[in-house]
Amino acid sequence: MSFPILSLMVAIPTIAAAVCLFSGAQAARVIALAATLINLVLGIMLWTHYEIGGPQWQFTEHLDLFGRFAWALGIDGIALLLIVLSVFLMPICIGASWVALEKRVPEYMAAFLLMETLMIGVFSAQDLFLFYIFFEAGLIPMYLIIGIWGGAERIYASYKFFLYTLLGSVVMLIAMLWMAQAAGSTDIPTLMAYDFPVKAQTWLFLAFFASFAVKMPMWPVHTWLPDAHVQAPTAGSVILAGVLLKMGGYGFIRFSLPMFPEASAQLMWLVMGLSMIAVVVTSLIALVQNDMKKLIAYSSVAHMAFVTIGLFAFNRQGIEGALMVMLSHGLVSGALFLCVGVIYDRLHTREIARYGGLATNMPYYALFFLLFTMGSVGLPGTSGFVGEFLSLVGAYHASSWVAFVATTGIILGAAYMLYLYRRVAYGPLTKEDVAAMPDLSLREWALLAPIAAAVLWMGVYPESFLAPMRGDVGALMARLAHAAPAGDAHVTIDRAAPPTAHASGEAH
Amino acid sequence: MSITASLALTMPEMILSLGAMALLMVAAFGGDGLTRAISWGAVALFAAAGLSLLGPAGNGGSGFEGLYLADSFAAFAKILIYIAAAVSVIIAPGFFARSGQLRAEYPILILLSAVGMGMMVSAGDMLSLYVGLELQSLSAYVLASFMRRDMRSAEAGLKYFVLGALASGILLYGISLLYGFTGTTLFSGIARSLETGISTGELFGIVFIFAGLAFKISAVPFHMWTPDVYEGAPTPVTAFFASAPKVAGMALLMRVAVMAMGSGTDSWRQIVVFAALASTILGGVAAIGQSNIKRLLAYSSINNVGFALFGLAAGTAEGVAATMTYMAVYVAMTLGSFLCVLQMRGADGQPVETIASLSGLSRTRPALAAALAIFMFSLAGIPPLFGFWPKFLVFDALVAIGLWPLAMIGIATSVIGAFYYLKIVKTMYFDEPAEAYAAADSKLEGGLITLSALFVSPLGYFAIPLLGAASMAAARALF
Numbered sequence: 001m002s003f004p005i006l007s008l009m010v011a012i013p014t015i016a017a018a019v020c021l022f023s024g025a026q027a028a029r030v031i032a033l034a035a036t037l038i039n040l041v042l043g044i045m046l047w048t049h050y051e052i053g054g055p056q057w058q059f060t061e062h063l064d065l066f067g068r069f070a071w072a073l074g075i076d077g078i079a080l081l082l083i084v085l086s087v088f089l090m091p092i093c094i095g096a097s098w099v100a101l102e103k104r105v106p107e108y109m110a111a112f113l114l115m116e117t118l119m120i121g122v123f124s125a126q127d128l129f130l131f132y133i134f135f136e137a138g139l140i141p142m143y144l145i146i147g148i149w150g151g152a153e154r155i156y157a158s159y160k161f162f163l164y165t166l167l168g169s170v171v172m173l174i175a176m177l178w179m180a181q182a183a184g185s186t187d188i189p190t191l192m193a194y195d196f197p198v199k200a201q202t203w204l205f206l207a208f209f210a211s212f213a214v215k216m217p218m219w220p221v222h223t224w225l226p227d228a229h230v231q232a233p234t235a236g237s238v239i240l241a242g243v244l245l246k247m248g249g250y251g252f253i254r255f256s257l258p259m260f261p262e263a264s265a266q267l268m269w270l271v272m273g274l275s276m277i278a279v280v281v282t283s284l285i286a287l288v289q290n291d292m293k294k295l296i297a298y299s300s301v302a303h304m305a306f307v308t309i310g311l312f313a314f315n316r317q318g319i320e321g322a323l324m325v326m327l328s329h330g331l332v333s334g335a336l337f338l339c340v341g342v343i344y345d346r347l348h349t350r351e352i353a354r355y356g357g358l359a360t361n362m363p364y365y366a367l368f369f370l371l372f373t374m375g376s377v378g379l380p381g382t383s384g385f386v387g388e389f390l391s392l393v394g395a396y397h398a399s400s401w402v403a404f405v406a407t408t409g410i411i412l413g414a415a416y417m418l419y420l421y422r423r424v425a426y427g428p429l430t431k432e433d434v435a436a437m438p439d440l441s442l443r444e445w446a447l448l449a450p451i452a453a454a455v456l457w458m459g460v461y462p463e464s465f466l467a468p469m470r471g472d473v474g475a476l477m478a479r480l481a482h483a484a485p486a487g488d489a490h491v492t493i494d495r496a497a498p499p500t501a502h503a504s505g506e507a508h
Numbered sequence: 509m510s511i512t513a514s515l516a517l518t519m520p521e522m523i524l525s526l527g528a529m530a531l532l533m534v535a536a537f538g539g540d541g542l543t544r545a546i547s548w549g550a551v552a553l554f555a556a557a558g559l560s561l562l563g564p565a566g567n568g569g570s571g572f573e574g575l576y577l578a579d580s581f582a583a584f585a586k587i588l589i590y591i592a593a594a595v596s597v598i599i600a601p602g603f604f605a606r607s608g609q610l611r612a613e614y615p616i617l618i619l620l621s622a623v624g625m626g627m628m629v630s631a632g633d634m635l636s637l638y639v640g641l642e643l644q645s646l647s648a649y650v651l652a653s654f655m656r657r658d659m660r661s662a663e664a665g666l667k668y669f670v671l672g673a674l675a676s677g678i679l680l681y682g683i684s685l686l687y688g689f690t691g692t693t694l695f696s697g698i699a700r701s702l703e704t705g706i707s708t709g710e711l712f713g714i715v716f717i718f719a720g721l722a723f724k725i726s727a728v729p730f731h732m733w734t735p736d737v738y739e740g741a742p743t744p745v746t747a748f749f750a751s752a753p754k755v756a757g758m759a760l761l762m763r764v765a766v767m768a769m770g771s772g773t774d775s776w777r778q779i780v781v782f783a784a785l786a787s788t789i790l791g792g793v794a795a796i797g798q799s800n801i802k803r804l805l806a807y808s809s810i811n812n813v814g815f816a817l818f819g820l821a822a823g824t825a826e827g828v829a830a831t832m833t834y835m836a837v838y839v840a841m842t843l844g845s846f847l848c849v850l851q852m853r854g855a856d857g858q859p860v861e862t863i864a865s866l867s868g869l870s871r872t873r874p875a876l877a878a879a880l881a882i883f884m885f886s887l888a889g890i891p892p893l894f895g896f897w898p899k900f901l902v903f904d905a906l907v908a909i910g911l912w913p914l915a916m917i918g919i920a921t922s923v924i925g926a927f928y929y930l931k932i933v934k935t936m937y938f939d940e941p942a943e944a945y946a947a948a949d950s951k952l953e954g955g956l957i958t959l960s961a962l963f964v965s966p967l968g969y970f971a972i973p974l975l976g977a978a979s980m981a982a983a984r985a986l987f
Contacts, residue, residue, distance in 0.1 A: 067973040104871075129900070133891040140885055143930070147938045155938055159930060166890070166926055170919040173900070177907040177915070207916075 004061050006073040006124045009042050009087070010117050017113035025105035029098060032109035036090040036116065043087035050080050052467050056475060057189060060126065069186050072126035077468035078253060078323060079123040082246055085330045086119045088454070089242045093235035095447050096338055100345050101149065101233065108149060111141040112235065119243050123250065128176050128186040135247065136169050142236070142244070150231035157224075157231035164224040168214035175207035179259070192258040192479070201263035208256050209267075216248030218271075218308060219278035222301045229297035230350070234341030237293060241300050242334035249307045249326050253319070257311065258476055261483035264312065268485060271312045272402050278305035279409035286416040292340045292350045295420055296333060299376060302409055303329045309406050310391030314484035318394020319473050320466060324387030327465060328458060332375040332384055335451040339369045342444055343424075346437045352420065357429030362439045366425045368448045373421045375455045377414045383458035398487045514571030516564050517578040520557035520586060521626045527553040528619035535612035543612045544601050550615035554594040554622070558587055570632055574694050577632040584832055584982035585629040585759035589752045592839050593622045595956060596748035599850060602950050603744050606857050609655055617654075618748065621647035625756035629763070634683045634693035637760065641679070641724065644753060645672050651748065652741045664740025671723070671733045679720025685713030695768040703771045714769055718779050721764065724757035727817060728786035731810045735798075738806035743859060746802055747846035750809045751839045758813070758835055762820055762828055766986040773823040780821045781914060785921070787814025792924030796931075800861050801849055804928065805842070808887055811925045812838050815889075815899055818918050822905035829983035830901035833975055837898045837964065841886050844960035847953055848880040853946040860945070863932065868941025876948075877936045879961040886964040888929040889922055894968030 016035035020028040060074035121134030139162055147158035180186045183194045214221045229237050257264050279302050286298035310322030344350055359366035378384040396403035429435050458465055531546050561583045568578040597615045604610040627640025653665025687693050689709040690701035723730040738746045791811025798804040819831030852860045870877035886895030906915040948954055
């Protein structure tokens with residue numbers, strides 16, 4: 001076993017969280033920032049040392065600590081990028097709460113550091129039950145973050161978040177117990193290669209679906225998300241949208257698709273149907289929102305539907321597109337929540353109608369906000385385009401109707417985002433208190449600029465992000481090959497030039 | 509087996525009963541002023557009794573012609589019982605001193621009750637079972653009304669006595685039916701007789717016995733006494749009721765179910781499944797409206813007993829081991845919660861029991877709030893806290909025998925329970941601070957809270973190999 005870098009990344013925030021609880025407000029801020037920055041450095045090291053085209057599972061650790069299950073960590077390219085996304089967003093979250101948050105700072109920082117521990121744990125767990133423990137444990141700090149530091153309706157939102165997600169997950173636990181007994185192993189890579197009986201797969205798929213659909217969230221079990229987002233503090237929303245929502249998509253990729261390929265194919269239309277409804281319905285709901293955070297929350301549901309559409313297209317473009325949407329949405333929606341936070345800190349309202357004309361007195365803010373709006377819309381050159389385009393291509397291969405419906409989501413997405421931007425940034429600057437708002441401070445620059453750079457990087461040169469995942473998507477494709485349903489689009493270009501390892505790289 | 513060899517098997521009970529009599533003499537002549545010394549004497553006796561399990565008493569086989577069994581199952585349960593009883597003794601003097609009712613009988617009654625519980629878990633015969641049960645119960649009735657000048661305490665004692673007597677009657681009726689149809693009261697004899705099939709009369713006997721024992725572990729539908737008695741009894745006594753007798757009752761139920769009626773598993777499984785589901789649902793729903801923390805914890809114990817019963821419903825060695833693990837973790841969580849309740853005292857030093865008084869505790873007493881939050885999340889079975897692990901094991905045992913639909917329903921009921929545990933956390937962390945409690949005055953209680961909180965924290969997972977091996981060895985003794 002080589003240097004246990006993943007264990008270290010799990011341990012650092014845990015220890016820092018414990019130290020935070022016993023320190024003062026300013027010390028807690030510094031400790032939290034230092035710990036998250038160290039983890040960011042470790043995350044970058046992870047990325048640079050990750051061997052593309054090497055073994056599927058890298059940085060593996062295995063320690064039989066608990067008898068029934070093991071402390072087993074390890075990552076593939078998909079987990080790698082999600083971990084990098086988490087450690088990238090964490091220092092930004094800490095920075096976002098640097099001055100805005102004055103109440104009970106040590107506990108707040110400790111809760112965030114614990115979240116980081118659990119997120120890294122979820123993405124790197126190689127043991128079924130270790131995964132479950134990390135997956136579920138996130139409920140406790142998130143419950144406290146929403147409930148203590150949230151807005152007016154925080155208590156209702158925190159209960160809803162907790163109980164909704166708990167109900168989904170306990171059902172999954174029973175399925176996991178069954179799987180561990182049927183396969184005689186709790187090792188995730190082993191289970192990914194194990195052929196469960198087709199009849200059982202349907203039940204298992206539905207049990208996992210109950211959990212991941214809530215986490216994702218998919219229509220119609222998405223209703224906890226707008227409540228939780230609106231009431232959570234800015235940094236809480238960033239983490240919720242940026243990373244926690246990815247746990248659902250990650251679950252589909254890691255568990256549902258490779259472990260139950262036949263059931264996934266059978267129930268493809270369940271997922272596709274719900275996703276199609278979600279794209280259209282939640283986009284329309286977003287169009288009529290008065291609250292900025294609620295609008296972005298509904299747009300998250302719509303974007304997550306692109307993830308499920310891509311995943312269940314059963315082809316390379318779809319799956320890679322879904323992964324890119326996940327990464328891009330993590331950056332863009334996180335950044336949009338930060339943008340809302342910036343003006344919320346100044347005016348203490350999220351009501352869209354209270355703003356207007358910000359482009360006049362806050363030009364730099366308007367610039368960043370515009371970039372992230374475009375990222376959300378999916379303008380070519382931003383990260384949003386790559387993912388949505390690829391997953392729509394994948395969907396078109398699978399079913400042209402799905403692609404048709406999903407594409408309306410792009411149009412609606414442009415509508416609600418541009419409408420939001422017009423109301424906030426353009427128009428006459430008539431309100432006095434709005435006109436008095438200063439432009440971005442140095443701290444806010446430091447928060448938004450890295451995300452903006454990442455959004456452009458992912459939009460202009462997505463290969464950096466696709467390359468580490470290519471081999472793992474290939475492995476997933478091989479696993480799904482015998483079950484994949486035939487698509488209705490008979491794309492001749494596929495026959496002329498059969499897909500090679502580089503086909504998708506050239507597609508954009 | 510000679511009488512001396514048999515007596516050697518009962519070493520823990522000998523130590524406790526002779527010690528209790530000696531301490532009773534000390535109390536009678538020394539007066540209540542010696543209560544603290546007597547309490548520590550009782551703790552020493554529990555330690556000695558626990559250590560004696562290392563000898564033949566721990567795994568020596570059966571004595572007194574099968575009336576008494578000293579196997580590793582009994583040893584596991586006894587260790588839990590002694591720990592819980594010792595903690596109940598340690599925390600009492602401070603509580604009673606504040607209300608001016610410090611009396612030397614308390615540790616002695618707990619000792620006698622522990623002797624009864626030792627007999628219960630070691631019983632190999634319906635009659636030694638009954639004698640142990642009654643010894644435990646009689647001490648418990650007195651303990652419930654220990655603050656005799658307090659109306660609620662007296663009411664609790666009377667209520668407990670009347671309903672307990674009724675349950676004992678039901679149990680005895682079941683035993684007599686079984687004796688009538690099988691011709692023996694020995695567990696091994698009953699098991700042999702049932703192997704050839706179960707007659708209607710025997711089935712009636714089984715049902716009555718289960719009903720009587722369900723009362724002792726307060727499983728629904730025989731739970732009605734629990735909230736009233738828990739609320740009325742002095743808090744240290746409630747802590748005791750919620751921990752040690754539950755372990756004894758559960759162990760006894762498992763021994764009877766598996767050793768005496770193992771061949772009739774399919775017959776009694778329905779009873780256990782019903783009691784388990786009803787307990788988890790009712791324990792979850794009825795707790796939601798409670799405003800008194802002790803009543804709430806009473807429903808919480810009903811809820812948790814329901815989950816523990818799922819392990820027995822599996823009817824396998826794994827299931828029994830899971831239930832024993834459940835009881836071990838449950839004892840730590842419950843004692844920890846009641847230790848926190850003991851810290852709830854108004855400025856005048858008198859106990860406060862409303863949940864509303866916990867408001868904003870995280871700001872007035874952050875450590876206490878964190879500990880209670882850990883216990884609540886753990887009782888709800890949320891990972892990474894250790895309370896998740898026993899739930900995991902019982903449902904694993906159910907899934908192993910193919911009862912996954914039941915496991916699915918059972919685990920879904922845990923979401924109902926999660927709601928009221930969250931309510932406590934919400935009161936402590938989200939609400940504005942209420943009047944602060946009196947400052948902590950006992951380092952010992954603080955230490956015990958820390959210890960139990962650490963055990964149910966994620967650090968507890970390191971105990972899994974040890975706990976798993978011990979509970980499995982215990983369960984194998986029954987099969």
